Amino acid sequence: MAAPGLAAPVTVIRDRFGVPHIHAENDHDLYFAQGYVHAQDRLFQMDLERRVARGELSELFGEATLPTDRLFRHLGFGVRAPAIVAGWPESTRSIVRAYCDGVNASMGALAAWPVELRMLRTPPRRFSPEDVAAVSLLKSFGLAQWQPEEILHRLSLRLSPARLAEVMPEVDPDSPSVVATHLAALPVPSILHEGFAALSSAIGGTPRSGGSNSWVVSGKKSLSGKPLLANDPHLSLLAPSVWYEVHLVAPGVDVYGMSFPSAPCVVIGHNPSIAWGFTNLMVDDADFFVERIDGDRVMYRKKWVPLSVRTETIRIKGREPETLTVRETPHGPILSPVLPGVTAALALRWSGFDGGDAIGALHALNRAKGREAFVEALSGFPHPCQNATYADAAGNIGMVMAGKIPIRKGGGLLMPVPGDTGEWEWTGYVPFAEKPQLWNPPEGFIVTANVPVADNGLFKRYVSRLYEPPDRARRIRAMLSGRDRLTPSDFEAMQSDMSVAGGDELIRLALQVAQRRSGENPAFRKAAGILASWDRQATADSRATPVYEVFRWKLADRLFRDAMGPKLYESFIGYPRLVWNATDRIVRRGDSAFLANPATGEKGSLDDAVALALLDTMAFLKERLGAAPSTWRWGQLHQATFHHPFGKNRFLSRWFDIGPFPVGGDGRTVFKQEFVFGGKDFPVGVGPSMRMIVSPGDRGSARSSITTGQSGHFFEPHYADQAKLWLSAKGHPAWTTEAGVEANAEARLRLIPGK
Numbered sequence: 238m239a240a241p242g243l244a245a246p247v248t249v250i251r252d253r254f255g256v257p258h259i260h261a262e263n264d265h266d267l268y269f270a271q272g273y274v275h276a277q278d279r280l281f282q283m284d285l286e287r288r289v290a291r292g293e294l295s296e297l298f299g300e301a302t303l304p305t306d307r308l309f310r311h312l313g314f315g316v317r318a319p320a321i322v323a324g325w326p327e328s329t330r331s332i333v334r335a336y337c338d339g340v341n342a343s344m345g346a347l348a349a350w351p352v353e354l355r356m357l358r359t360p361p362r363r364f365s366p367e368d369v370a371a372v373s374l375l376k377s378f379g380l381a382q383w384q385p386e387e388i389l390h391r392l393s394l395r396l397s398p399a400r401l402a403e404v405m406p407e408v409d410p411d412s413p414s415v416v417a418t419h420l421a422a423l424p425v426p427s428i429l430h431e432g433f434a435a436l437s438s439a440i441g442g443t444p445r446s447g448g449s450n451s452w453v454v455s456g457k458k459s460l461s462g463k464p465l466l467a468n469d470p471h472l473s474l475l476a477p478s479v480w481y482e483v484h485l486v487a488p489g490v491d492v493y494g495m496s497f498p499s500a501p502c503v504v505i506g507h508n509p510s511i512a513w514g515f516t517n518l519m520v521d522d523a524d525f526f527v528e529r530i531d532g533d534r535v536m537y538r539k540k541w542v543p544l545s546v547r548t549e550t551i552r553i554k555g556r557e558p559e560t561l562t563v564r565e566t567p568h569g570p571i572l573s574p575v576l577p578g579v580t581a582a583l584a585l586r587w588s589g590f591d592g593g594d595a596i597g598a599l600h601a602l603n604r605a606k607g608r609e610a611f612v613e614a615l616s617g618f619p620h621p622c623q624n625a626t627y628a629d630a631a632g633n634i635g636m637v638m639a640g641k642i643p644i645r646k647g648g649g650l651l652m653p654v655p656g657d658t659g660e661w662e663w664t665g666y667v668p669f670a671e672k673p674q675l676w677n678p679p680e681g682f683i684v685t686a687n688v689p690v691a692d693n694g695l696f697k698r699y700v701s702r703l704y705e706p707p708d709r710a711r712r713i714r715a716m717l718s719g720r721d722r723l724t725p726s727d728f729e730a731m732q733s734d735m736s737v738a739g740g741d742e743l744i745r746l747a748l749q750v751a752q753r754r755s756g757e758n759p760a761f762r763k764a765a766g767i768l769a770s771w772d773r774q775a776t777a778d779s780r781a782t783p784v785y786e787v788f789r790w791k792l793a794d795r796l797f798r799d800a801m802g803p804k805l806y807e808s809f810i811g812y813p814r815l816v817w818n819a820t821d822r823i824v825r826r827g828d829s830a831f832l833a834n835p836a837t838g839e840k841g842s843l844d845d846a847v848a849l850a851l852l853d854t855m856a857f858l859k860e861r862l863g864a865a866p867s868t869w870r871w872g873q874l875h876q877a878t879f880h881h882p883f884g885k886n887r888f889l890s891r892w893f894d895i896g897p898f899p900v901g902g903d904g905r906t907v908f909k910q911e912f913v914f915g916g917k918d919f920p921v922g923v924g925p926s927m928r929m930i931v932s933p934g935d936r937g938s939a940r941s942s943i944t945t946g947q948s949g950h951f952f953e954p955h956y957a958d959q960a961k962l963w964l965s966a967k968g969h970p971a972w973t974t975e976a977g978v979e980a981n982a983e984a985r986l987r988l989i990p991g992k
Contacts, residue, residue, distance in 0.1 A: 272339025308432025468514025593619020777872030872899025940968030
């Protein structure tokens with residue numbers, strides 16, 4: 238195949254899972270070919286993500302996606318992209334230009350556009366480095382910690398100080414009044430939740446994270462005597478997968494792993510010398526500033542300065558374009574429109590707006606041959622903040638904290654702060670040399686699972702107030718602590734673990750209440766019998782798991798709904814980390830300000846709330862699953878579907894969606910299957926987006942898988958051929974040797990320079 242822009246021939250061998258193994262003679266041609274195969278398999282996905290990032294969905298979908306486009310026009314990823322590209326070193330710009338040239342050459346060679354674009358009657362435009370920058374911001378924004386701040390802000394307007402204290406994560410009960418006094422009359426930033434609700438409705442899901450697992454053991458704990466590393470990041474479950482497997486080979490590089498369509502390089506993977514994985518640091522990397530505005534100026538550090546104003550035009554299918562005025566302060570874009578009679582507005586400060594060279598960092602990481610080169614590569618990684626686990630062929634294991642951690646003059650609150658005084662400004666970022674690293678610990682393993690990396694005695698900088706529950710980290714450490722001679726198969730079994738490790742106090746409380754009241758109602762006796770015999774395995778065929786999971790939701794419902802009101806409560810439970818954090822503390826304490834009747838002020842007991850929640854649970858399950866508890870199964874309620882943007886249309890969903898599949902687990906098990914509380918069913922929204930297990934020095938044993946398949950074309954065999962692997966937490970061989978690739982070759986493509 239002739240490909241204009243190549244300097245020398247490139248060979249692409251696709252294996253029997255559709256993974257391309259690209260062999261090039263130089264870096265330019267390597268990334269050209271990576272762009273080429275990305276566009277062959279994922280062009281519609283790439284074009285759609287570019288449109289999301291730039292606020293251009295309404296050209297395809299009409300008025301339904303206007304809130305989404307308005308949000309992303311305010312965020313301004315598209316208008317910021319040229320400055321970000323200009324800030325890259327020439328070495329990065331040349332990589333990205335080569336990648337985009339490959340994408341565009343692939344588009345030029347297509348016999349027909351992807352079926353989705355033909356149905357929409359909209360061809361894609363040529364890809365540019367600015368598109369790569371905009372989509373990179375979109376990916377990073379999905380891991381940013383802006384959403385809890387927006388929800389907590391709205392809760393602060395509704396709840397009493399005592400109740401606000403109970404939903405504020407990791408905050409002393411005496412301190413919330415400090416952050417609540419300046420929030421009395423602020424507009425609710427509806428553009429945020431409306432925009433993301435529209436995004437979910439129109440294209441099938443929001444770019445959000447639900448944590449990640451990674452662990453690594455030294456050779457003294459593995460059967461091979463070499464380090465062994467596992468990683469499974471938790472992201473939205475979409476079709477096609479958010480990841481694309483690829484093997485890149487050129488002089489100086491031989492790297493296999495996971496890439497993002499729309500960007501060059503491998504993000505997570507391994508080369509002959511090292512392997513690495515990423516888990517979200519959960520850093521508080523975004524703040525809302527309450528701005529003081531007067532006309533076209535804003536008070537900033539006690540001085541009036543001009544607002545930045547730009548006009549955006551949104552093209553809309555089926556109607557005239559819409560013109561939008563976006564205003565920005567020195568902190569960032571104003572995301573809450575100024576309401577009549579209200580002079581305050583919320584501006585977003587986010588580390589991603591400051592740019593950075595993630596692609597350059599990944600380029601160096603893909604070529605790293607040891608610990609020093611690994612650390613040097615990550616020193617330039619800007620965002621999103623990650624804990625990077627490490628193993629090498631020399632026998633070392635480690636963990637490095639990477640990414641920009643803001644330094645705040647006034648400390649971190651996870652709530653909006655005044656923007657006029659200068660007392661809450663960001664003063665910079667934590668120097669890389671200060672960030673914790675861990676190398677070759679005596680216990681022989683390292684676990685990262687979205688919990689604090691170091692306590693305040695080791696790392697005095699503020700990182701976050703909101704982490705994932707410790708359940709996954711504790712369970713992984715327990716499984717590693719008691720075992721040696723571990724193999725890749727053992728790691729696969731760990732990745733499939735569905736033990737409910739963090740519900741002891743809640744289950745004990747539910748059992749005590751149900752047993753004490755068993756004479757009052759047969760439902761209590763049934764609940765007690767089911768929970769007492771539960772093995773704490775949240776498998777799809779478990780009959781006790783639905784009782785536990787529905788009860789957890791119904792207890793939250795009993796505690797919070799009336800006090801918050803229906804609409805605000807729905808937003809609150811849509812962010813499970815806040816619900817878990819608040820509910821766990823109430824159960825441990827045995828008391829809550831939410832137990833007071835808002836009308837009478839009479840204080841109820843937690844036991845009473847638990848009893849009512851148990852009755853709600855048994856009534857719900859009887860109505861939903863039938864009168865016989867022996868027939869109840871968790872997989873009847875809890876199912877995973879990989880949603881394609883066209884899957885919202887019920888006539889198209891049978892072709893484009895993959896699933897539904899009955900699944901086990903929940904949002905706190907190692908095999909994470911996170912659902913949002915409420916409704917008649919509990920569909921999984923976030924789970925392992927890929928899995929990788931690799932041993933540097935024994936690379937032939939490497940295994941990996943993604944959620945669905947390599948192809949983005951629903952009629953091709955590689956569209957859904959990895960879904961069964963995902964369900965069983967298995968991986969396929971990650972072939973990297975010439976013999977292994979040749980023995981499993983399915984197709985070949987020879988790209989040559991030419992017109």
